[in-house]
Amino acid sequence: MTHSRRRPYAALYDFIDEEIDMGHLKDRPHRRRWETVVLAAGFVGGTAWQAAAAQPLVGLPDFTPIIQHYGAAVVNISSTSTKTVHGALPTDPVPPNSPFYPFFRRFFSGPNTAPSxxxxxxxxxxxxxxSHSGYIVTAAHVVRGASHIVVGLSNHHVYKAKIVGLSVRYDTALLKIKGHDLPTVPLGNSNQLQVGQWLLAVGAPFGFYNTVTQGVVSAINRPLSDDEYIPxxxxxxxxxxxxxxxxLFNMEGQVVGINDQIYTSNGGYMGLSFSIPINTAMRAVHAFEHHQAIRFGWLGVDVQGVSSEMARAMRLKEPVGALIASLAHDGPAAKAGLKPGDVIMTYDNKPVYSVGQLPPLVGxxxxxxxxPVGIMRNGHPLTIDVRIGTLPKNLRHPGSHNVTLSRMHMEVGPLTHEALSDMDIHHGVVVLTVEPGPAENAGIAPGMVIQELNGVAITSPSQIAHLVANLPAHTPIPVLVRRGKESAYVVVTLP
Known part of the structure; x- marks a missing residue:
């Protein structure tokens, strides 16, 4: 055997040679059996050695340097606010925590009602x-309406904080504490994020301070109906x-997002987390720092989704884009020549696959x-340049005009942000009037909020109008309604 062949297993071959010298392996069958064992060991060992030497395609990340360098700059925020609690009646037939309480309370209200x-x-x-001087970024809903805010650092130092600025549309707030030489985090560029990249979150889930969790980017530029200006x-x-x-850190230890919300059916984590891109949040922060108002872009259109049937009617190859239902008089889109029935396919050379993608792009x-706004008009592509305006104050949500649902014999309208907050919900339309018909037969009454229709979350009057128009006749349809703090399903059958 050659030296190169013996080298990885020299000790084993030396043992065989010793056995031969001692006369234990004189006969040919025994010697051949030992050589077979050695060759097998060389084959298996060589394969294992080659596998160990190969570089892995994906290396497992080590997050410890991120925490060691920037963990001290993550803070815990405790806020105190007040809310009004309506008193219960001494003779209430059901307790206040019963799901039937909101429905019975209106029949038993009177002078004996306990004060709020x-x-x-x-x-x-x-x-x-x-910043080293104590500027802190957080989500707006953490401190909105708070009368007392306390910030705790990882070194157990506690500071009182004040709100410098807060944006509901961006769900971003800037706080200030009196400190100096404080640890800080570096900020990254959320526009460079790609699906599949590793992420690290640090926070206080359920009050367990300085908890670290990890995962990957599942999607980017994801629109949510509750926060139309956040991608x-x-x-x-x-x-x-x-x-x-x-x-939310990337692997360079840079903050690329603010952890904001989850999708859940039981209040716990279910694999869907959503974070505000740091580029979006810092747009608000910079305005706060310079004591400026945040100016949002405005196109001046009410848009809706494109169904398969609508796509065929509009001579579109696919059900994509945002269909213009109406335009604001003298708004930017109307001035540029856009018309109802146009389908917006691109905005600033970015594709618009669904109606939810348009608001953050414009805002x-x-x-x-x-x-440049790319549209389809009567089946033909067209690009129109639009000078974007400034979103007017107190402008109602796109598609927020009152709508009459003739098939249900009722009228619905939009909900204000305050009403959504008071009822602790994120979407829905309010029932304004109900005439004898399917809705009344199902028990729907004025003042109720329709949150869901046939399994689809309701976000605006124009959306529910589109859904109702396309629902099948003589088929039971589940409707999730809310009165006060309680929700319940009812069934509507449409003519």
Whole structure:
């Protein structure tokens, strides 16, 4: 045997040679059996050695340097606010915590009703320090309406904080504490995120401070109906109550997002987490720092989704885009020549696959910018330049005009942000009037909120009008309605 062949297993061959010298392997069959064992060991060992030497395609990340360098800049936020609690009647037939209480209470209201009371509400969240002098970024819903805010650092130092600025549309808030030489986090560029990249979240889920969780980017530019101006980062990073406002790090140790919300059916993490891109959040933060109002871009259109039937009617190859239902008089789109029935396919050379993608694209455009808008009109492509306007104050939600649902014999209208907050819901339309017909037969009454129709979350009157128009006749349809703080399903059968 050659030297090169013996080298990896020299000890084994030396043992065989010793056995031969001692006369234990004199006969040929025994010697051949030992050589077979050695050759087999060489084959298996060589394969294992080659596999160990090969470089893996994907290396497992080590997150410890991120925490060691920037973990101290993540803070815990405790806020206190007050809410009004309506008193119960001494003779109420059901207790206030019963799901039937809101429905029975209106029949038993009277002079003996207990007076409303103020109740303190405490909430926990997270945040991160962006300046050595004590500026902190968090989610707006963590501190909105708070009368007392306390920030705790990882070194157990506690500070009182004040709100410098808060944006509901961006769900971003800037706080200030009196400190100096504080640890900070570096900020990244969320526009460079790609699906599949590793992420690290730090926060206080359920009050467990300085908890670290990891995952990957699941999707980018994800629209959500509750926050139309935020192109969310979707990930599978475990996020739970208390994580809100905390940082989302990339592998360079840069903050690329603010942990904001989850989709859940039971209040716990189910694999769908959503974070505000840091580029979006910092647009608000920079305005707060300079004491400026945030100006949102405005196109001046009411849009709806494109169904398969609508796509065929509009001579579209696919059911994509945002269909213009109406335009604001003298709005930017109307002035540029856009018309009802046009389907917006691209905005500023970016594709618009669904109606939810358009609001964040428009809202994040600086007013006064000229933007090419690609549309389909009567089956023909067309590009029109639009000078984007400034979103007017107190402008109602796109598609927020009252709508009469003739098939249900009722009228619905939009919900204000305040009403949504008071009822602790994120979407829905309010029932304004009900005439004898399918809705009344199902028990739907004025003042109720329709949250869901046939399994679809309701976000605007124009959306529910589109859904109702396309529902099958003489078929039971489930409708999720809400009165006060309780929700229940009813069944509507349409003619």
């Amino acid at each position: 009371q103020k109740e303190k509400v405490e909430s926990l969240g997270s945040g991160f320090i962006i 969310f980062i979707q990930s599978d990073v475990p996020i739970n109550p208390g994580n809100s406002g905390g940082p 994040n455009t600086s007013p006064g910018t000229r933007v």
